[in-house]
Amino acid sequence: MSNHPKSTHHRVQRSYLACLRCRVRKTQCDGETPCMHCLRSGSACLYEDRRKPVLSEKDLTEKLAKLESRYQSMLSASDQGQGDVSGLDRGYQSPRPSSDVAASNPGHAEVVSPQLREYLLGIASMYLRHTDFDKNLLYSALANPLDQRVPPALENALMLLAHWYATPNAHALPSGTPPAEYFVQQIRIHLTNSLEQATSLVSHMLASSYLTWWLFQNGRFLEGQFEISSTARLAIHCGLHQIDEDIIKSVLQGVPPVRPRSYGILGLPASVNDLIMRVATFWKVYLMDKNAAIATGLPAAFDDHVSDPNLRITTVWSRAPRDYTGPWSINDFASIDDLTQSHQLVTVATVNQADFKTVSPPATTLAASTQAMTLMLRAAKLSTNPPQTVAEAQALRTSLITLNNCISRITATIPTLPSIESIERSQAIPPFPFNTESAHSAFFSTADATAAAYVIIIQMHRAAELLKGYDQTMGVDFGETSSREKRVGAARAVATVAQKIVTELDNIPNPKAGTCMINAYWWTCAAIVLVEEVVELRKGKPVRGSSSPIALLQAALDNYNKLLVAIKRLVPIFPVLEDHVRGLEKAMKDASA
Numbered sequence: 001m002s003n004h005p006k007s008t009h010h011r012v013q014r015s016y017l018a019c020l021r022c023r024v025r026k027t028q029c030d031g032e033t034p035c036m037h038c039l040r041s042g043s044a045c046l047y048e049d050r051r052k053p054v055l056s057e058k059d060l061t062e063k064l065a066k067l068e069s070r071y072q073s074m075l076s077a078s079d080q081g082q083g084d085v086s087g088l089d090r091g092y093q094s095p096r097p098s099s100d101v102a103a104s105n106p107g108h109a110e111v112v113s114p115q116l117r118e119y120l121l122g123i124a125s126m127y128l129r130h131t132d133f134d135k136n137l138l139y140s141a142l143a144n145p146l147d148q149r150v151p152p153a154l155e156n157a158l159m160l161l162a163h164w165y166a167t168p169n170a171h172a173l174p175s176g177t178p179p180a181e182y183f184v185q186q187i188r189i190h191l192t193n194s195l196e197q198a199t200s201l202v203s204h205m206l207a208s209s210y211l212t213w214w215l216f217q218n219g220r221f222l223e224g225q226f227e228i229s230s231t232a233r234l235a236i237h238c239g240l241h242q243i244d245e246d247i248i249k250s251v252l253q254g255v256p257p258v259r260p261r262s263y264g265i266l267g268l269p270a271s272v273n274d275l276i277m278r279v280a281t282f283w284k285v286y287l288m289d290k291n292a293a294i295a296t297g298l299p300a301a302f303d304d305h306v307s308d309p310n311l312r313i314t315t316v317w318s319r320a321p322r323d324y325t326g327p328w329s330i331n332d333f334a335s336i337d338d339l340t341q342s343h344q345l346v347t348v349a350t351v352n353q354a355d356f357k358t359v360s361p362p363a364t365t366l367a368a369s370t371q372a373m374t375l376m377l378r379a380a381k382l383s384t385n386p387p388q389t390v391a392e393a394q395a396l397r398t399s400l401i402t403l404n405n406c407i408s409r410i411t412a413t414i415p416t417l418p419s420i421e422s423i424e425r426s427q428a429i430p431p432f433p434f435n436t437e438s439a440h441s442a443f444f445s446t447a448d449a450t451a452a453a454y455v456i457i458i459q460m461h462r463a464a465e466l467l468k469g470y471d472q473t474m475g476v477d478f479g480e481t482s483s484r485e486k487r488v489g490a491a492r493a494v495a496t497v498a499q500k501i502v503t504e505l506d507n508i509p510n511p512k513a514g515t516c517m518i519n520a521y522w523w524t525c526a527a528i529v530l531v532e533e534v535v536e537l538r539k540g541k542p543v544r545g546s547s548s549p550i551a552l553l554q555a556a557l558d559n560y561n562k563l564l565v566a567i568k569r570l571v572p573i574f575p576v577l578e579d580h581v582r583g584l585e586k587a588m589k590d591a592s593a
Contacts, residue, residue, distance in 0.1 A: 020046045020222075021297025025384060034583045040528045041380055041459075043297045043521065044221045045579065112159070116177060121155075123162035123171045127513060151200040153190035156183050157207035160214050170510035180214075187211050201238055201266060202274075202281050205231050209284040216291060216517050219576030225292040232289045232301035236311065239264020240282035241302070243275070244314040245333040251275045252325065262310075276321050283318045283370050290373035291518060300377060317367040339371060339406060365445040372452035375406055379459035386466045393470050396463065400476045403460055411453050417446055417497065420504055443504060444514050451497045454490040455522045458529055461486045484536070487529045488556070494526035495559040498566035505569065512573060520570050523563045524580050530560040531584070534591045560588065 018029035021043050029035050034045030112120075160183040166173045187207060194204045208231040215224035235241060239262070250257040251269050269275040286302055293300035306312060313336045362368035382400065387393035423439035461483035464476055468483070481489075501519070505511040533556045537549055564584055571577045 017047075019297075020048060024298055027384075032583065032586075033579050036587070037384075038297065039524060039580075039583050039587060041297065041384065041525065044219075044295045044576070045583075046221060046296060048222075112178065116174060117155075117159070119174065120159040120162040120177075123165055124158040127161065127165055128158075151190065151194060151203045151207075153187050153194055153200075153207040154203040154210075156186040156190065157210040159183050160187065161210055164214055164217060165510060165512055167510055167512065170513075184211065184214070201234065202240075202277055205235055205238075205240070205285050206277075206281045209281070209288045212288045212292070213516075216288075216295060217574065219517075219574065221292070221296050224288070225296050225298055228285065228288045228292050229301045231285050235282055235285050237264060238266045240266075240278050240285075240315065242312070242314045243269075243279055243282065243316060244335070245316070248275070248316060248324075248328070248333070272324055276324055279315060280318055280366065282315050283366055286313075287366070287370050287373055290370075290377050293377055294373065294380065294518065295521065317362060318364045318370070319367070320364060336374060339374060365441065368445065368449050369452075371410065372449055372456070375403065375410070375456050376452060376459070379403060379456045379463065383459040383462035383466070387470045390471075393467060393474050396467050397474055397476055400460060400463055400467065403456075404476070407453060407456050407460065410449075414446065414450055414453060417443070417450055417500060419443070419500070420507070440508065440513070444501070447497050447501050448519065451494050451519065451522045454493045454497075455525050457490040458487050458494075458525060461490075484533075488533050491526040491529040491533075491563075492555075492559050494523060495530075495562040495566075498523050498526075499562045502566045502569045515570060515573070517574050517576075520567050520574065520577050520580060523567050524584065527560055527563040527567075527584050528587065530556045530563070531587045531591050534560070534588070538591070560584075 017031055019033075019035050019038060021027075021041070022029035022035060022037055025037075027037050029037065032045075033047065034043075038045035160180060162171070163173070163177075163180045163183060165171060188211075191204055191208060191211075194200050208227055212224040212228040212231075215221070215227065242264075246257045246259050247263075247268065249255075251272060251274075257268070266278075269278055289301050292298070302313065303311065315335070316333055319332075362371055378399075382396060382403070385396075387396050420439050420443045423442055464483045467474055467476065498519075501515060505514050508514055534553065537553045537556065540549070564581065567577055567584070568581055571581065
């Protein structure tokens with residue numbers, strides 16, 4: 001039986017009235033914004049009304065007049081000469097280059113002066129991490145106007161990032177700065193040009209990932225999903241998904257690969273810097289693709305469980321640029337398959353003895369986020385698909401065992417979350433599983449990894465309940481603690497992390513630098529667990545232990561309030577989260593009724 005609170009929402013009777021996530025997964029949608037399914041999964045609840053709009057009499061009259069006018073012009077052209085079709089083309093002008101379109105559009109009249117360009121690129125530089133790729137190399141190219149290594153699409157994408165991070169308290173924008181939408185249009189124009197000319201494709205994909213990130217931060221999820229899905233397919237055609245041990249050694253040692261094969265339309269990396277940029281770009285595109293799948297509930301473009309060897313993802317994890325020269329261990333060449341244990345036929349009996357590489361702790365914050373989002377999406381899929389057959393139940397059980405092994409390895413490497421002040425006071429960043437550049441980066445990167453790990457645990461134990469509901473004898477042994485207790489404990493941990501993040505946001509000049517939209521989805525997912533716990537406790541179903549039901553109920557309410565306060569704190573940055581706040585408040589009201 002479902003654990004979510006009994007809802008008073010009506011059930012929509014027509015599929016086109018359901019949200020996109022419920023439509024794709026074929027689940028019953030309640031028609032609210034957000035619906036209960038999206039609240040539980042922490043997804044954006046997006047609606048697309050497919051009904052044709054009802055036109056007024058005035059609209060129909062205008063439409064008919066246009067059709068009659070077009071028909072008369074066609075007749076006139078036909079009378080001038082039956083064999084001459086030039087008359088039909090008089091109203092048509094050949095398409096102009098994108099740059100001409102931009103210049104002729106009044107909305108593009110703003111000009112970014114050299115001084116403003118330098119100022120915006122300087123802001124963006126503060127928020128780009130050295131641990132992703134060689135930022136100094138990128139900015140040395142930007143400093144020289146004659147240097148063509150940085151195409152206009154990427155340059156405008158960096159200025160768009162600066163526009164996002166600019167705030168009156170941190171980096172005030174000078175008067176006359178074009179609006180953010182100007183940079184969005186410029187990026188799209190130059191992305192189109194780069195595809196037409198097949199030039200600077202790696203920078204094209206990096207710029208697209210930055211544009212997608214900006215769209216997500218502004219709540220434009222479907223635009224972002226469309227943008228990154230096409231870029232993900234381009235990354236596969238370029239061969240960025242299979243930069244493996246063979247290619248790494250070939251580039252570093254200057255020798256041909258041991259296993260010659262197709263290397264995509266880009267061929268082999270020309271240098272170590274090219275290699276670094278390709279690896280970092282691939283994982284940025286991959287990460288945004290997974291973010292799109294989590295936020296919208298739509299399928300990801302990258303499939304981590306594909307059988308086609310040409311589509312398998314074997315690219316090495318991102319690492320700091322200085323580490324590419326070595327030394328490399330065998331575990332550094334572990335891939336997505338080794339993380340999720342999906343490229344071998346693993347049985348319950350052999351899951352712990354299977355021949356997998358041990359996945360090294362993530363070397364960068366990008367790698368940490370990538371691993372977390374991979375497991376997050378995997379857990380979300382498992383938690384929303386109840387098994388219908390014995391084969392499906394056995395597959396779910398095996399997947400849960402492997403997922404539990406994965407998340408156990410990650411949580412074992414995450415340190416206790418300190419405050420930024422304590423890190424700065426010690427003048428040393430405590431042991432972290434990935435490189436960080438500052439106390440600020442150390443805190444927020446660790447906070448994100450911690451929250452993600454606990455949300456994965458929540459989704460994993462939802463899936464365990466689905467398996468238990470199918471067959472009591474096929475449950476997975478997670479110890480003496482029940483799945484319900486595991487979920488509540490994980491939600492409590494997320495509430496603690498959220499409270500610490502909000503505290504630190506109030507102490508830094510630019511709160512936008514400390515959080516992103518995905519944080520709120522994780523917090524929402526945890527808050528729904530606490531709403532469900534309130535329902536169970538009010539039914540008189542306490543968990544095992546010595547605590548009284550009243551104490552357990554109060555603890556659940558306290559942690560729920562921590563999460564609600566944290567999400568409300570992000571509303572000024574991400575206005576779209578108002579829907580999440582309303583949904584959570586309604587869910588708790590229904591649970592308390």
